[in-house]
Amino acid sequence: MTNGSGAKRRGPPAAAPPKRLHQEQPPQPPPTPSAAMDEDDMMDEDVFLDETLLHAEDEEAAFQIHEEEERRKVIAFRLEKWRRPPMSPSFLSQSCNIVFQQLEIDYVIGESRKELVPNSSGPAAILRIFGVTREGMGPDDVSRLHQTLEARMKEANRNSKAPKFIKRIEMMQKRSIMHYQQQQSHPFLKIVVALPTMVAGCRGIFERGIHVDGLGMRSFMTYESNVLFALRFMIDCNIVGGNWIEVPAGKYKKTIKPMSYCQLEFDCIYSELISHASEGEFSKIAPFRILSFDIECAGRKGLFPDPSHDPVIQVANLVTLQGEQQPFVRNIMTLKSCSPIVGVDVMSFDTEREVLLAWRDFIQEVDPDIIIGYNIIKFDLPYLIERAEVLKVAEFPILGRIRNSRVRVRDATFSSRQYGTRESKEVTIEGRVQFDLLQVMQRDYKLSSYSLNSVSAHFLGEQKEDVHHSIISDLQNGNPETRRRLAVYCLKDAYLPQRLLDKLMFIYNYVEMARVTGVPISFLLSRGQSIKVLSQLLRKAKQKNLLIPSVKKQGSGEATFEGATVLEAKTGFYEKPIATLDFASLYPSIMMAYNLCYCTLVKPEDVRKLNLPPECVNKTPSGETFVKSDLQKGILPEILEELLAARKRAKADLKEAKDPLEKAVLDGRQLALKISANSVYGFTGATVAQLPCLEISSSVTSYGRQMIEHTKKLVGEKFTTLNGYEHNAEVIYGDTDSVMVQFGVPTVEEAMKLGREAAEYISCTFTKPIKLEFEKVYFPYLLISKKRYAGLFWTNSNKYDKMDTKGIETVRRDNCLLVKNLVTECLHKILIDRDIPGAVQYVKDTISDLLMNRMDLSLLVITKGLTKTGDDYAVKAAHVELAERMRKRDAATAPNVGDRVPYVIIKAAKGAKAYERSEDPIYVLENNIPIDTQYYLENQISKPLLRIFEPILKNASKELLHGSHTRAVSISTPSNSGIMKFAKKQLTCIGCKAVLRHVLNGEQTVCSHCKGRETELYCKTVANVAELEKLFGRLWTQCQECQGSLHQDVLCTSRDCPIFYRRKKAQKDMAEAKVQLDRWQF
């Protein structure tokens, strides 16, 4: 309580009982979903999932048509083979315990079941848990949670029309988590309301003020009144995301009228659930069915597909069982006939309606637990649903597991400090987790491009074929063969997300993250970091009888604090080994060492009032006071201790583990534990988060700074020649949690020995568990500036592990490939080959090649995403202007919003702005347009180069950028310029370009002056042809390879592919070279 809401609360807590509002009752209508979206990203209000159920009559009416019935029968027969295996009789007879791994929990409001909870009436919240049993069947536990007590509260009745909103109010002995308090507990009121949706309204009443007898009109602060209901349930029942749950035989009842399409549906009371900790047998992952799909739409020329016009023409589906190598279903649904494909089930339909319905049936029949794809949340799923709306296929969007419940799509904005603000969609498919690989990539990896092509090139090491959307319509309008071609492409797109999922172990890592942090898997993707910490905090607080106040969003964000320290970098190129001393999990250790927590923080006014003895408190360097753990153990340190201990165990188990699947689980777990431990600090410092406490975060960083300084001081004092060491050690740089020391010794081995000694020596001076570790040596080491360095990384003295770079922009989006290649190659030459003159020469050669126009165009292409049309940009940008120009040239192939626009900077009239000089690389190739090489020299490569070379060379700029190698310049003549239109084609001499005047006399190739140089000129022409032929062959056969077919033409137009432009250029150059060669008649 640092401001705002704290002020509202007057008087000591004992006098004015704060409320713990579990469930509360407002008479107002439930909040609308849009209102809920105003809340910050991690604490949405409970939202009533408004069921949009189809009435049974409608459904029947929809299927009246006889033919449709017939068609459905045929499809149903084909789909049948992919059904889940039948259930064993013991499940049917309700005689065995049901054990399953739950993946998703949500809730609805419905009538309670009388036989389970006899003494209640009226609507209740029903939690639905969806999961998979070990045998791979999908049960669905609909447990009905009941709030059975009928109690009432005077204040709440004030304007209530229905008297049954508040179920009960209890007096509880609890304590707020905020600040150190000597009293162990205070009375709190726990208010139980009938439905989760009523909580927000009730909280509003208390916050706005309420009349209490004897106290008058007062406003109260509420506690834990904004916890999502599903999370609340999980916390109360000790369920964590993705764990196993058991319902003992006899404690559940089979549902009489099933609400879902699940194989197993039963009801039970929430208190009968047994939640298993994820250990031993229960650490396994059930054989989930994972559907990976992709759709193709036939867009109109020049426009991005729009569901109101453009049909869905193909849907590719691959279904894989978690843990299996190969999909067991490969299916493609096409509009219009399609030739068969080996190993694939092809279903062709005459109308789009049939395609959509077949897909719906497919989903219901295959019953996937997880739906994956690339950009499915923002594109594929909403597109299918909107398209079905346009076509009035009302029965289409029943994709979830609840009978007749439609899929709902709404716009969502996701904003988080870590990930920034992103517009997205939220698609609700009950009982199926959606896992969009694009979202995951954007969250977990920093990449220069997130196209499926570059992501698969990055992680799977292969290029993806890319068919331009203008070709897609042509293929669709062709014959069964061309549609087959498209289908093969579509299937591949559907397979890549699955392969990424497997390769990057996402299922394991995300399930483990859910288990560690206790939130459902879907939260991990749709919400920010802090929900995870909050979930752990709430669980811990419950054990400790503590309550977490519901703080109003503070929004200010201005209260900042000093961040981590960075020691001044002594820049230079170090050719002696540099030892790196690291603090292991520095921030978590500080919080543990000094017992920093909400509940150990002593309010400034309390410091004197409570009269705490100085030996019982820690005063932090930033001036805050926290009590030591013997007075009050903090719960954040406790959470951290548990996380780190669990990580240690996981790592130990990982070493023991033999089974690769078990290893994957354990590795995912230790990673999740590490990330979780590190995010606790961020949670306390995030000003827009649930429970910010800058006293904690600023104390943490202040301790961190102190430690870095302390380390620096100790190294400087101890490792000196005075103390008997060979050299004086010097700290050359220090970052957040590491210090770089040059001990002066010449070999890696000696540096390692001293590094270990220093780490041990300095660790002794810190409070446990803060520990300084020696891990690695950099040798050689190029320190460019703060947060920018490169070096060879050694962890043993025999061989370096890798080249490590930080902050050197090699993968930035707005750089062309040339920069990246140049920087990487230079670092390689400097650090690994130890050949500085070689690096300089390489730079000079590259610059010369650039100026002489010998550069491969694909190295010069800059790519930017087109997010909105030209008019919406305030400042003119090169790629936007280019997109406009291209649209005027040919609307069909021009980039659309959402595409990435590749361009190069070309030579133009003097004074032309950069945005006017952008041009389509293909257009440049076709018309020989000259490249503005000076632009590339000055704006692209010079800065990164100077950064690297300045610590190494004197006069780096003069040496590299202004030498004789920059003098020779060659510019190509454009073939489309105005003047060329008037030019008459005449044969010129191949040697001297003089016009051949005696063509008729047999002078075809060279003029009379050059006759003597015929051999030389011929050799040159033919050598050029030979080079191009080699290139042509290699490039085009590679594309055949990627495409996976020898007998079909390559269609790919993936501009992300590094060889796309080269391939195009090779084709053009080859044609020209052949014409030149043919002039030499034989």
Add this chain to the structure above:
Amino acid sequence: MGFIGRGKPRAHEQDERFAIQKEKYGGQQYSQIYFARLHYMRSVLYSLIPNWKPQVPVCTVLGLEKGKECIIVGTIYKHMKLKPCVLDEYSKERSAVPIVKPHNFMHPDDHLVLEDESGRVKLSGDVFSPSTFVTGIVVALHGKETDAGDFLVLDILEAGLAPQIEFSLDSREEKYVVFVSGLSVGGSSSNPLHFQLLEQAIASQIVRVVIAGDSVEIPHGILNGQNLGTKELSRLSEPTKELDIFITQLAAAVPLDIMPGPNDPANFSLPQQPLHRCLFPGASTYNTFTSCTNPHLFELDGVSFLGTSGQNVDDLEKYSDAKDKLEFMERQLRWRHIAPTAPNTLECYPFTDRDPFFMESCPHVYFVGNQNKYESRLLKGSEGQIVRLICIPKFCKTGVAVALNLRNLECHTLSFSINLDM
């Protein structure tokens, strides 16, 4: 010397099929050459199947049904783990490990795939070894689709040797054709003395000399677009001049065919076009001098010759294995294709309507140039075909030329090595 008195042979140049003079690079791709190849080869294989397995039905890759035995005809694609890839240049990690075996890219995990116009299927079974096959050959396979979706191969049918024009071994005069390759004039290992010896050895029974590629070595790196200085110009023109002198002398004595090779000043991809006559101002004045294509196809006194400068066999060696070079040549004859790995790993012109490397008829003599050592064997086909296989060694390294007797297709070496260690 003249060639009065020599038995004048009836010679027939048949290189038109390898000419690309009229062809244009107009955006065509490599799929068409595979298509043409599959088309030719399928008609050949279909005509053989009734004699091979008349009872087994023939179907396409698409028509496969699980467990049902059938025959499919298609192009082999060999999936190779170690095959170098142009995309590797762009991979984010600079590969610290250089290619282990730059001369052979085979790996135990390699597997074969059969492709026709309708699709691909992975091949399994142990009746064949992937190491003897390469991408681009067309075969018929007998087998069935397994539960895993593979095609279990039970038997393989290759096209076999093409039909041959008969010729009788008797009643002929002793006439010799001499083959030489890899003269490498201007290269460090070429020795002018060898040429003189070779020249003097041209005896009256020799009716033709064939130079199978790599006759001249032009220094690399001087043809970079700049006009050449006098010194470089001479470095460039000296070897060609020297070669011209040598060839002029030969052409004056005997009909001479010169084929371009991978290091000659000619285009690189197959079929290589004839070396330009401006390189041979002297020799080209003789009508006995012929600059021909690589591959080279001709007929002499009813004996048909087919040969290359070696690229086709060298490429097979990189992607498959055999006990010697002759076995590669033998396989090419059985596959009825001179260069199956073109265009996949062997550069070739993207023909649109034909595949010139397909062997319509079986030659009597099949030779390849620029090999490390001389090897030769007489191959007999099932229908009485007789083929002389010859590996012509590099002359600059071995000083060896090969003489073939037209009367009985017998073959021996002519060694001009100075240290006479042969």
